[in-house]
Amino acid sequence: MWRRYLLSGTVLWLAAAAPASAFMAYVSNEKGNTVSVIDTDSWTVTKTIKVGQRPRGIEFSRDGKFVMVAVGDDDTIQVIDAKKQEVVDTLPSGPDPELFAQDAAGKVMYVANENDNTVTVIDLEKRARIGDVQVGVEPEGMTISPDGKILINTSETTNMAHFIDTSTRQIVANVLVDARPRFAEFKHDGSELWISSEIGGTVSIIDPVKHVVTGKVTFSIPGLRSEAIQPVGIGMTKDDKTAFVALGPANRVAVVDAVSHKVTKYLLVGQRVWHMAFTPDEKYLLVTNGVSNDVSVIDVAAQKVIKTIQVGELPWGVTIAQP
Amino acid sequence: MIGRIAIALLAVAASTGLGRAADPRYPDWPCAQAKVPEISLAAVWAGPPLDDVQGKWKEDARITALVEKLAARRTSLDDAQKAITDFLAASAGDKTTAGKLLFTGLFDSLNAQRSSVMNGIERVTRKQREAAERIRADTLALQALQSAPSPDQSKIDELSNQLLWETRIFEDRQRVVRFVCEVPTTIDQRLFALGRTIQQEME
Numbered sequence: 001m002w003r004r005y006l007l008s009g010t011v012l013w014l015a016a017a018a019p020a021s022a023f024m025a026y027v028s029n030e031k032g033n034t035v036s037v038i039d040t041d042s043w044t045v046t047k048t049i050k051v052g053q054r055p056r057g058i059e060f061s062r063d064g065k066f067v068m069v070a071v072g073d074d075d076t077i078q079v080i081d082a083k084k085q086e087v088v089d090t091l092p093s094g095p096d097p098e099l100f101a102q103d104a105a106g107k108v109m110y111v112a113n114e115n116d117n118t119v120t121v122i123d124l125e126k127r128a129r130i131g132d133v134q135v136g137v138e139p140e141g142m143t144i145s146p147d148g149k150i151l152i153n154t155s156e157t158t159n160m161a162h163f164i165d166t167s168t169r170q171i172v173a174n175v176l177v178d179a180r181p182r183f184a185e186f187k188h189d190g191s192e193l194w195i196s197s198e199i200g201g202t203v204s205i206i207d208p209v210k211h212v213v214t215g216k217v218t219f220s221i222p223g224l225r226s227e228a229i230q231p232v233g234i235g236m237t238k239d240d241k242t243a244f245v246a247l248g249p250a251n252r253v254a255v256v257d258a259v260s261h262k263v264t265k266y267l268l269v270g271q272r273v274w275h276m277a278f279t280p281d282e283k284y285l286l287v288t289n290g291v292s293n294d295v296s297v298i299d300v301a302a303q304k305v306i307k308t309i310q311v312g313e314l315p316w317g318v319t320i321a322q323p
Numbered sequence: 324m325i326g327r328i329a330i331a332l333l334a335v336a337a338s339t340g341l342g343r344a345a346d347p348r349y350p351d352w353p354c355a356q357a358k359v360p361e362i363s364l365a366a367v368w369a370g371p372p373l374d375d376v377q378g379k380w381k382e383d384a385r386i387t388a389l390v391e392k393l394a395a396r397r398t399s400l401d402d403a404q405k406a407i408t409d410f411l412a413a414s415a416g417d418k419t420t421a422g423k424l425l426f427t428g429l430f431d432s433l434n435a436q437r438s439s440v441m442n443g444i445e446r447v448t449r450k451q452r453e454a455a456e457r458i459r460a461d462t463l464a465l466q467a468l469q470s471a472p473s474p475d476q477s478k479i480d481e482l483s484n485q486l487l488w489e490t491r492i493f494e495d496r497q498r499v500v501r502f503v504c505e506v507p508t509t510i511d512q513r514l515f516a517l518g519r520t521i522q523q524e525m526e
Contacts (some may be wrong), residue, residue, distance in 0.1 A: 156345075178358070180345055193412045199346050199357050223365035227348075230357055249359050249511070268369055272508075273514050291512050 021101040023319045024082065025286050026067045027295055028055035029312030035069060036311040038286070039084060040279055040320070043297060043307050050214040051078050057099035059082075061124065062106025064321040070111065077111065079127075092129040094120045098103050101142040101151065103166070108153055109291075112139035115224075118243050119153055119170065133169045135162050137265065141195065145208060154181035154195060161195050161204075163211060173211040177204040185234040187258070196231035196245065203231055203245055205261060210306045217245065217254075217261050224250055233275035235285055237300070244298070246273040246287055252286055253296075255303055267305055269296035277318045288315035355506035360441070361481060362434050367515050370522045372425050380428035385410075386421075388424065390428035400513065404520045411524040422525040429517055431444065437510040440503065447500055454493050461486050500509040 021314030022041035028051075035055060045154040057207060060067055061083070065170020067080040068091065078093040093100075094113030094154065098159040100213065102109050109122040112135075119139060122129040135154025143152045144166070151164040159181060163173040186192045186208070194217075202215040219229045230248030236258060244258040248271050255265040268290025272304070278285050278300070285298040288311075295315060297307035345357065360517040364373070380386045389410055393403045408447070414421035465482045468474060 164517075179347075190348060222361040222367060225361065227357070227359045229364055230368055248357075249366065269513060291508055292515055 008121070016310050017242045018115060018129075021321050024059070024317055025277065025279075025295075026058055026069075026080070027286075027288060027311050028058040028069050028317045029293075030056055030290070030316040031055055031219055031314035031316055032312030033071075034312045035067070035080065036307060036315070038295065038311070040284065040286075043309055045309065045311060048312065049080060049085055049087065051080070052076065055307055056127070057112075058317040059100065059102065059319045060321045062104075062322075064103060067319060068100070068109070070100060071315075072098055072114065074137060077122075089127065091103045091124075091127055091285075092120070093122070094118050094132070098140065098196055099142045101144050103144055103148050105148075108166075110144070110153075112142050112153060114138055114156075119151070119164070128267050128294055129302050131176075133164055133171075135164070136174075137159055137170070141182055143186060144186040144191040145186055145193075145280065145313055148187060150208065152184045152193060152195075156180055156182075156183055159197075159200075161193070161206065163208075175211050175213060177206075177213065178202045178216075181233045184232055185236055187236060187240040189240055190239055191240075192258075192304060194234050194236070194243065194268060196234055198230045198248065201229045201231065203234065203256075215261050217256055217263065219245075219247060219250075219254055219263060221247075221252060221266055227290055232271075233287070235276045235278060237278075237282060242284055242300075244276060244287075246276055248274065249291075251289075253285075254299065267298060267302055267303065269298075269305055270294045274315075277320045278321045286320070288318050290314050290316060350444075351448040351515065353444065353500055355446045355449075356504060356508060360508075361438060362430070363509060364430065367430070367518050368522075369428065370426070370518075370525060371423065376423045376427055378421065378427075380424040380431070383424060386424050386428055389425065393425075393429060394432040396509070396513070400516055403513075403517060407520045408516065408524055410475075410522070418525055422445055422447060422521045426518055428519050429514060429521075431441050433510050433514045434504070436505050440506045440510070444500060444503055447496060447503075451493065451496055451500075454496075456490060458486065458493060520523050 025038040027036040031155040035049040035051050039046045053073030054172045055071050055148050057070040068077050070077050075095045075107045078087045079089040081088040083138050093111040094116050096110045096115035098114045100109055100111040103124040109124050112166040113128050119135050123130045135153050138158035139153050140156045141154035151226050153162045161175045161254050162171050165172050177195050178197035180197045180199040181195050183196045193208045195204045204213045229250045232248055233246035235244040241258055243258045245254045245314050251271050252266045253269055254263045257264050271291035274288050274290050276287040287296050295309045295311055299306045349358045411418055466480050
């Protein structure tokens with residue numbers, strides 16, 4: 001009898017202690033020149049990794065073994081070994097890399113170099129530069145279409161989204177969006193391309209085949225000046241039904257019905273919310289708050305902020321390994 | 324030589340902020356951070372409504388003194404947060420009103436501080452634009468003097484010297500602007516952090 005109690009107790013204890021969904025989130029701290037590692041089970045920072053100057057764009061390699069981080073002021077991309085949790089290598093980008101995108105296979109990487117109006121193409125296996133694409137002034141946002149055929153790059157100065165054919169590396173179309181486009185995100189089914197405009201205060205919905213703007217997501221928060229609404233990061237659920245848009249100094253993340261393109265809710269997070277990443281099970285969404293130096297955790301189903309985690313100075317990007 | 328420096332400098336100035344305002348609404352705004360003219364209450368306060376206490380903080384001498392202390396950047400954030408905790412603990416009877424008054428005071432004061440910094444930044448942009456015009460004109464004048472059939476060396480020296488000073492002041496101001504661009508954000512940060520402490524203490 002006692003033994004049975006004891007045993008079932010142990011089982012319970014084990015069940016409670018075994019992490020249901022422990023993922024590691026990596027956050028780049030632009031001013032702190034560090035990367036914070038967050039355990040999504042305990043929601044604590046378990047390690048702070050020293051990296052180069054001005055880390056911004058950050059992403060896991062497709063195999064989940066490495067974290068790549070663009071360190072703009074060092075004109076390179078550093079490679080962090082996720083097991084060792086330290087910088088083990090660098091990749092050859094152009095000057096002032098900010099953001100980058102990988103193809104579906106994780107073999108080719110495209111880097112937006114803010115200072116020389118180019119996108120650098122890198123072979124990830126050889127870790128070598130294999131080419132450049134001339135794009136608009138101050139390239140910013142980067143993404144690849146789900147079929148891998150088109151690379152999207154946004155230009156901060158010309159307010160355009162450039163469509164680049166990944167096989168010929170030539171620009172095949174330019175689409176004008178609102179002022180200071182920041183970030184580009186495809187729906188998983190490839191039917192729509194969303195582009196946020198920081199100063200324009202909108203998200204443009206683009207038909208990726210016809211290359212035209214078909215709609216716009218607009219934002220309005222009672223009591224808040226329109227200038228404070230600066231859309232940047234976009235996160236789309238895998239079913240393409242719900243999108244989350246970070247609104248910068250509005251200190252809010254908008255929940256958008258991705259079918260009707262209407263905002264359904266605004267979630268109060270930290271200051272100057274910038275980029276975001278889902279946990280692989282899509283239970284949580286982590287967003288970086290650059291001015292309050294923290295990360296907010298959003299419960300995706302409940303559409304509620306459940307936690308705030310202090311990280312380094314000026315958190316910018318976040319990435320979580322996909323299983 | 325000087326002329327070449329000045330021209331190079333102008334090229335730099337033209338490509339880094341001066342004359343290139345990202346936001347057409349604010350042509351004099353030189354910072355990379357998009358301009359938000361004032362902080363909205365909804366961006367920094369998630370506590371109880373403040374309509375009933377608007378403007379009243381100035382009537383309470385204890386609140387005005389504390390607001391002045393907390394709003395000053397020389398008071399460290401840690402000290403400021405401790406002062407809030409102490410003050411609200413001592414106002415146990417009416418913590419909510421005290422917290423609301425304190426926050427409206429901080430909101431008004433820090434917003435005013437921030438506006439004056441932003442106005443200053445835009446004033447400097449306008450001054451820099453004038454200075455750039457002057458440097459351009461003086462450079463052309465110097466080139467004309469140098470290419471005259473019988474150059475007047477003393478005038479050339481005088482104008483070269485003037486140009487040197489003008490460009491130096493111009494460069495220094497450019498550097499300062501980049502630094503000052505961070506100040507509005509620092510104020511946002513302070514208001515948000517203090518607001519969060521007040522809300523926590525009120526709960």
